[in-house]
Amino acid sequence: MLSALFAIHLVGVFVEPSLFTREASAQGYRNPIIYADVPDNTICRVGDYYYMISTTMHLMPGAPMMRSKDLKHWETVSYVFDRIEDGDRYNLVDGKTVYGQGQWAASLRHYFGKFYVWFTTNGEPYQGFLYTADKAEGPWKLVSRPPHFHDGSFFIDDDGRVYIFYNSGEAVELTRAILDETGKTWGQEAVLRRFSIPVRDGIENALLEGNNMMKINGRYYLLMISWPRDNIRREVCYRAESLDGPWEKKIILNHALPPFPTAGVAQGGIVDSPTGEWYGIFFQDRNGVGRTPCLLPCRWEDGWPVLGNAEGKVPDDTSAKYIHQTGILGNDEFSSDRLSLYWQWNHNPVNEAWSLTERHGYLRMKTSRVVDNLFVAPNTITQRMEGPKCVGTVCLDISKMQDGDKCGLSAFCGTSGVLCISRNGKSSVLSMEVQNIELDKQHTVSKVRVEQKAKVRIPGTKRPVYLRVYGDFTNGRDIATFAYSLDGKDFIPIGSDMKMIFDGNTFFMGTKFAIFNYATKQKGGYIDIDWFHIDHEG
Known part of the structure; x- marks a missing residue:
């Protein structure tokens, strides 16, 4: 039963790519698919709907939960939290701020019929948050305040073991008590083991960020950003038959969507459709407008998820128009007694x-x-x-x-x-x-x-x-x-x-x-x- 739940709610059923995935999905839309600031995307599918979450840092309410039926048109259906009560910095008291800090890089997953959102805040007091909800629309419940794990990816294996993958492929295995909604006090005893995935090669520097761990067809896949010297940011994938390794590595996307030749599209996740095709959403830095999500076909080659069109590039049909995402931003007449989710x-x-x-x-x-x-x-x-x-x-x-x-x-x-x-x-x-x-x-x-x-x-x-x-x-x-x-x-x-x-x-x-x-x-x-x-x- 547990394996069936994961097959439906986490990654779906693996099939070889169809002609639609290879060719037709590259046509008919402009990238970025959301021409607005929606960075650090993680996505999942539950039934016919895709769900995505993003970073909103110092803005409140935070961690917007967005929903789509086609991966192109998105609407905000809730926020995971209304506010963060971690001191005067979050209230702009005495000049103190959390500009550029606050909620970062949330990890979104669906297990056991529930949504799980994990994130940590950058800046003091450097702590994590784990929220759950039965529905994406909420209400969301704060389950626990774990330690800080930078760019952490929340993952539950088939045997019920709970993991966080963070930094450059470091990982911790946590107690199963994380799921019992007791608000367990965290400490060293909450970590069962620590391990690292060998991730760097000779040309990479800085952190390999944006951890995104998935299990597909019985195999483990960790997607991350790579920062190679003298090259653009790229997306890499590590895979293994066991969490203990050995791990293999492949570059799965290395492209900068014009007209930004130095801004590689990277950090995000892949997801299957109800009919078994695969896609990815990864973002690109576009200066003043912010960090913008791009939609890519994902094809499977020798058991690797490879992103982009046949040339390995981010597709962009320049004959199409950009999609105006009226589900996440738009007009307001202030005629309701509740504030619009646009704000x-x-x-x-x-x-x-x-x-x-x-x-x-x-x-x-x-x-x-x-x-x-x-x-x-x-x-x-x-x-x-x-x-x-x-x-x-x-x-x-x-x-x-x-x-x-x-x-x-x-x-x-x-x-x-x-x-x-x-x-x-x-x-x-x-x-x-x-x-x-x-x-x-x-x-x-x-x-x-x-x-x-x-x-x-x-x-x-x-x-x-x-x-x-x-x-x-x-x-x-x-x-x-x-x-x-x-x-x-x-x-x-x-x-x-x-x-x-x-x-x-x-x-x-x-x-x-x-x-x-x-x-x-x-x-x-x-x-x-x-x-x-x-x-x-x-």
Whole structure:
């Protein structure tokens, strides 16, 4: 019975590839299949649905669970957790942050009729999380807080033994108590054995990351990122008949999808379809938009999963259009009493400082803390920008702002382009600014540089204000431009172009649309957001 469960829920039934897998699946869609920041993918299939999870770091709620029937169109159906309560850093208190840290590289699996999600957080206190749920839609239950295992892959063997594969193919075998939902206290006694898989060859440096362990047709497969010297990042596979080895190695993908010749597509997982064909989803770094998943056919050659088309390349039908993933990002009229799954807060939100019910059809955002910059402001709300081009527009009621309050719309990242409305006494000024954050080694904000590019007075406070950010990610341009309107029809450009940057020293993620409201003098003001719309081009 146990083996049957794994065959259905973990990897399906192994069959030789069909002509569809070899040829037809390479046609009819553009890569990246999700032209937005959805990195560190792991996937599984349960019945007719594919499920995928991703890294969201400092954004809350976190660990988005996404679902698809065709591996092309995805929708977010839940988040694994609402918030992380591991100290002031997660609450933006006293300049402390978890930018670029927090939840990383979750491992998603389905065993015994349950979903399991394992991840660890980068940064203090360096601990892990294990969640379970009967359904992908939740509710999710925190089972245990294990030790930190970098890029860990959660794996249960046919005999019920539980393993984590992490770092460069290191592994630990854990007690079976991990599955009994007792919240067992972790310690050295929880590890039954440690072992290592020999993974490096002579040209590889750094960690071989992104561990993904599977058992297919009775054989063990470990997929990892390889960082060879003087070459692009690639995906490698190790296989063995026993966890004790011997292990064999094969490069299964070594390609950079144009126009990014140095950004190899790697880190992800493979999955079978209900009809026995195989596919992989692996991501590519695309600068300002973030790390973007690509869909690849997977064919089996001599018992090895080989990714890509017949030439070993990531397929990309340039005659097709990119898919706009309206299931994971899109418009919001704020007409529900629950926040759309499109949105994530920057760090843990102050829940008493926002409401969807105090004014029906609006998201009310109240000031709750006096701060001096956007990067430590509570309750900034974000959603992904999407390539190749997108436009985000927000309609704001600013009539209840107080002296010193600041609100607006941003292309938000370590380098942010900001449309900021400042209330000065009874008058309001709109400015377009470029803001840069610097963090110390503890990821506390050490400096924020603000360069004002333009400003204009906003007449009165009774009428709504419309703010707009354009994002152009075509061919690596990564340019944000800005405009505003007082009537919702005629939009006036303001300020200058801004280069959107993927900065591994700060956010370590793609640029997001962000709506913010914070106080610099006194609490008590608020804004009402009528709607937010995303339009697409290309």
